[in-house]
Amino acid sequence: MNGPALLTGHVTDTGDQPDLQGNLFPVDGEFDDAGLEVTGRLPAGLRGSFVRNGPNPLFSPIGRYHMFDGDGMLHAVTFDEGRVGYRNRWIRSRGLQAEAELGRAVYPGLSEVMDFPDPALVGDAGPVKNPANTHIIRHAGRYLALWEGGLPTEVTASLETVGEYDFDGALEGAMTAHPRLDPRTGEMCFFAYSVFEPVIRYYVVDASGAIVHHVTLDVPAPVMMHDFVITERHAVFLDSPIVFDVANLGKGPMVQWRPENGTRIGVLPRRGTAEEVRWFEIDPGHVQHFWNGWADGDRIEFSGTRFEHPDFGIDPTAPLDERAGDDDPPYPSRFWVDLAADTAGWEQTDDLGGDFCRFNDDYDGVRSRHHYMSSAVAPDRRLGDFDSIVKYDGATGARQIWNAGPDGHVGESVFAPDPQGTAEDDGWLVNAVYDSATERTEVCVLDARDVAAGPIARVHLRHRIPFGFHANWFAASD
Secondary structure (H helix, E strand, C coil): CCCCCCCECECCCCCCCHHHCHHHCCCCECCEECCCEEEECCCCCCCEEEEEEEECCCECCCCCCCHHHCCEEEEEEEEECCEEEEEEEECCCHHHHHHHHHCCCCCCCHHHCCCCCCHHHHHHHCCCCCCCCCEEEEECCEEEEECCCCCCEEECCCCCEEEECCCCCCCCCCCCCCCEECCCCCCEEEEEECCCCCEEEEEEECCCCCEEEEEEEECCCCECCCCCEECCCEEEEEECCEEECHHHCCCCCCEEECHHHCEEEEEEECCCCHHHCEEEEECCCEEEEEEEEEEECCEEEEEEEEECCCCCCCCCCCCCCCCCCCCCCCEEEEEEEECCCCEEEEEECCCCCEEEEEECHHHCCCCCCEEEEEECCCCCCCCCCECEEEEEECCCCCEEEEECCCCEEECCCEEEECCCCCCCCCEEEEEEEEECCCCEEEEEEEECCCHHHCEEEEEECCCCCCCCCCEEEEECCC
């Protein structure tokens, strides 16, 4: 069966907007490429698809453009017994389809999100576009493209859009872009925050895909909470003072850092009630992405990359040709809670800034030893423009780094387990690496046990993959 007609992009210039410069500039089409060239040697056990989601506006934006605004585009690189193919597709949200019919953009970006388009133009697509541009997961046989401001969008294994998915009516609002999938129980845990209300809504989905638990937690202010962790018994949240102020729209940043609000770690039993959550005060700070968490008796430990004072630049008053955000990176940090002693704390574990925290997902919720990160070793990189892949060994304290060079720009690494492996790091890291000198993208495969050795294979794409957000590995045998 043929899919919908392929789309062609219509962004013709950057409009002097920093978030449309260089590899942030969108690609202008949808492609299917078979028989890609590979240098090096692909492992025999690497069978499946590396799928990356990210912003790729179909039309030139209205007003200020932030990378968070772009229409979602999925890029899939599929490995099958030495053969490699590539496919990309826009996520055909209702908002994008309305704009495609009009032939122009009508939805503003996040910094002016309350300037709703005329309903006569967008019909039932709604006042806010759900670009589904942040992550892609698979659970209970469904592929879900995620954007934390709205419902997940179901897509097929071949990247065609099915439509927004509400868990058979059980989910009325948003879903985080970072759910946690428990490989032991088959459950999926996720949460949602509200731009308007000071609440966090937490959900548990069983292995069949049904929501079986839901609780609403009160927080001091409408918080931007991007990620969380689970243990075998808990859901753990970081309530940090990066908050929404919708009343400030048009006057300054919609997202503000208010350290006077404080920062708290919240610990909730996996299927607990609102009365069972326990909060622990720690120093003000924010974590956009966590690695993993686990419990050892009454002690909970988890880690991530911590911002001292984040500023993501969602500010409509900033000039179009100036970046509004702060490029100070987050740093690897370890957090802990002692439930018996009623104490909590944190410490920075490395002075190398970075983000896109990943590990072997088979260990989600239990103790893991090996953790991976994207980092910028060069001092002049903007936040998120990484040049290196880092591996940490939690048992020995060792750190390995592979640097892609002055023209290399790495994305998020995903861990692809070796089906014949037995150790936690038996597998490969897969990463889309852009070369600004050639303006080409290579999908690099690294041995996860020896990251410093660099790629063991490189897939040479015929089309560039622009800067994006999160990726996943979907093994062919699953």
